[in-house]
Amino acid sequence: MDLDALAGCLSSSACLVTQTTSGLIIGMLLFLVAVGLTLIFGVLKVVNFSHGAFYMFGAYFAMTAYQLTGSFALAMLAGAAGTAILGLIFERVFMSRVYGADVLMQLLVCYAFVLIFDDVVRVIWGPEFKAMGMPSAFQVMPLFIAGGVVPPYYLLLIGVALVVAIVLGIGLSRSRIGKVIRAAAHNPGMVSALGINTGLIYGGVFALGGMLAGLAGALAAPVRSLTPGMGFSVLIESFIVTVIGGMGSILGALIGALLLGLIRSFGSLGFPLFTEGLMYLFMVIVLVSKPTGLFGKEVA
């Protein structure tokens, strides 16, 4: 434990800014993964245990596209579009067979794919650590805000995640498609009786969730190292986020992810070895005091 370091950082504005931004980017990446998880749970009532694999594929797709084309925008597009297609196929071919089955059965199918996907990555890209490298457009002087160092890429990352949060929030509550999705989450039988293809909606939501995780992976590729199994810790953390925020709540995912990001970045100063433990402790406290999460509704 190193509480002096934590107190020292809290009293210095430079350190405060640096730690807050690093907390924010951890949080924003987590949000992108967790919001897909929470959407899929909210609509399909399935806990997608293989969600981390989409994050991993997003990163690898982006790296390959970047190496082939040299374009950062295309790399992001490849990460997002590739995982969206993957998500659609995964849902239609496999997950759709276990709806209504035992939760353990759904979990088992996902667990199988976690194992398969990790090995597929190992076969295609090799088992060693890979790096995509920072695109040249972002290899510029970092910004100095109140004495703290903020790389411009971090700002892009935070911006993209914020845009996604706003678009999703407004889209789901205002647009026609958003209303259909919410209706399908509430009563799929009635929605399909009204002549709407619920299978398409389920596939679409799964693809959207996969795409967001893939986008997170693509955005993370320049700043993290790529390895088979990289989706795993992200999966666990985004689970914590959705559980803390409340399964099915987008706002909850955002708040939960930011809280967790800040806990991670400041916790690593005060409790360098127990940072992970802090997250789980936080999760236990939230679950025990409010089992449905901070923004979760009581599930009937």
Next chain:
Amino acid sequence: MTELEAGRARTLAPVQSGAALHRYRDVLIALIAFAVLASLPLFTSSKALLDFVIRCSAYGLFATSLNLLVGYTGLTSFGHGMFFGLGAYSFGLIMQKLGVPIPVAFIATLAITALVAAVIGAICVRLKEIYFAFVTLAFQMLIHSTILSWASFTGGDQGLRGGIPRPAFLGINLANHIHLYVASCALLILGLLAMRQIAQSPFGYTLRMIRDNAARASFLGIDVWRAKLTVFVLAALFASMGGMVMALFVSGAYPEFAYWTISGEAIFINMLGGVSTFLGPMVGTVLLLLLNDTVTRFTEYHGIVLGIVILFFALGLRKGLLDFVAEWYAHRRETGEGR
């Protein structure tokens, strides 16, 4: 005695003697199984085979104890592995630091496990379904992080090294491979028999009722919270036993024993073997360990193979192997009688 009571007494009596009969049958099966397992070293000197049985004992105790929660009570714990890890670490630490005889360390570890399980269980069993699963997972990871960060006591990510001393007691020397093997088999059989008794007892049927309809159980005057907590602690004790067998076998304890993947494996074992029969998890244990051993021997990409096998069970059979066999058998008998 009214007519009604007399009628009830008549129907109850055969049921009770039937239960006693079943109990003798279980004990007999257990004795035969132990005799077969214990005489195995007389016929083979293959260390690999004996090692395999020891590992099956550790995992079998652990997986079957999870079935008490998942299959019998409907409590899907994602964090059951914490007690496996707790058992291994407590036993290893007590043996290393205190140097007491093995039975003392064994009993002390069970006591510690019971205490920890009672505290964690009291918090967890209030929650339902997926939330119960998540909070047990969180506790498991909390214990795992504690093991990792408390390096001066637990050895951190290196695990408990330097070996666990195994002094002889009552003529049993667990440092001897054959002795260790027979002791593991004995623990496995005793543990399975005890769990079988729990599952077949009135308490076991109370658990089934809670699984099927907790509200009705509560109306009938059953303290659901207390029953769930009791089975949570009992299951933890057997998981801890499994952990101790593992610690004795590898002569150490590693953080992976407390990592959540060990809980995942136990759930997978249960699904593989089937949760609707008592021995399903045991069948699953043997299947998974066999699968793991053979697949890792033939290919380095054992994730793909294992994944496809899981998919076959989940999407093809849609149930565990023993469940499948049991249903197939019942179906065959039914159609046979219909003819």
